[in-house]
Amino acid sequence: xxxxxxxxxxxxxxxxxDLAKRVNVRRETIVFLEKNKxxxxxxxxxxxxxxxxxxxxxxxxxx
Amino acid sequence: MKRGVIALxxxxxxxxxxxxxxxxxxxxxxxHDIMSFAVIIILVGFGIWFAIRRFSSAYKGExxxxxxxxxxxxxxxxxxxxxxxxxxxxMIWLKDRVTMDTEQVLGAGILSMAVIFMLCFIFHKLRGIxxx
Numbered sequence: 001x002x003x004x005x006x007x008x009x010x011x012x013x014x015x016x017x018d019l020a021k022r023v024n025v026r027r028e029t030i031v032f033l034e035k036n037k038x039x040x041x042x043x044x045x046x047x048x049x050x051x052x053x054x055x056x057x058x059x060x061x062x063x
Numbered sequence: 064m065k066r067g068v069i070a071l072x073x074x075x076x077x078x079x080x081x082x083x084x085x086x087x088x089x090x091x092x093x094x095h096d097i098m099s100f101a102v103i104i105i106l107v108g109f110g111i112w113f114a115i116r117r118f119s120s121a122y123k124g125e126x127x128x129x130x131x132x133x134x135x136x137x138x139x140x141x142x143x144x145x146x147x148x149x150x151x152x153x154m155i156w157l158k159d160r161v162t163m164d165t166e167q168v169l170g171a172g173i174l175s176m177a178v179i180f181m182l183c184f185i186f187h188k189l190r191g192i193x194x195x
Contacts (some may be wrong), residue, residue, distance in 0.1 A: 017125075025129040026120060032131055037191025041130050 002061045006034045008052045023047040064127065067117030074110035077103065095167065102174050109181050135187045142187075143180040150175050 009019055016034075020027040023044060032038035033048075040048070040060075049056040081103045088096070120127045154172050157163075163171070 020125060024126060026125050026127075026132065029129055029131040032191050035191070037193060038131055039193055044130060 001039050001063065002036060003033060004059055004061070005030070005048065008054070008059060012052060014051075019048070019051065022051050064117065064121050067114040067121070067127070070110050070114040070117070074107045074114065077110070078107050081107075099170065099174060102178060106174075106177050106181060109184075131192070134192050135184070138187050138192060139180060139183045142183045143176070146179050146183070147176045150179060 005019075009016070014022075016027050016030045020030045024047075025044065029038065029040075029044075033040060045056050045060055049059050052059060081100065085092075085096070085100055117127045151172060154168055154175075158168050
């Protein structure tokens with residue numbers, strides 16, 4: 001699974017720290033997500049999509 | 064915060080008892096003792112690093128534990144359990160081939176378990192958790 005978190009984060013002018021705080025995870029988790037080293041839970045994927053105001057499938061791309 | 068304090072307390076206790084054992088030994092220090100001491104110092108360092116991470120997260124106002132950190136610990140525990148089983152089988156094989164006291168074999172086994180846990184933790188931290 002790939003994701004476009006880095007791209008959307010840049011569009012919304014958010015730092016990793018800002019996004020981590022908004023979805024209530026550690027910054028390290030955002031780093032792992034952006035490096036595709038972690039597949040998030042449905043809840044976290046949903047929370048991230050809500051922050052960017054787009055559907056989940058816009059951010060997370062299933063191969 | 065609570066787990067950070069516990070990790071710090073455990074590390075301090077281990078360090079104090081190890082120092083007590085090491086400096087209070089009546090017999091001369093041999094290579095096995097020095098190796099055990101070095102491994103304990105590495106494990107205590109790992110415990111202190113873990114506690115500092117928790118404290119720094121609390122200081123920054125971020126959660127000390129989230130879904131990723133929980134999964135890393137779960138996976139580390141599962142892996143280290145399986146690897147430790149093989150390690151004990153190896154220790155049983157080894158005990159008939161080298162001259163070691165029972166307490167030395169047990170001590171080495173317990174230390175090895177801690178080292179296996181630490182290595183599994185580092186492995187999962189570097190590799191991440193994917194495709195599961």
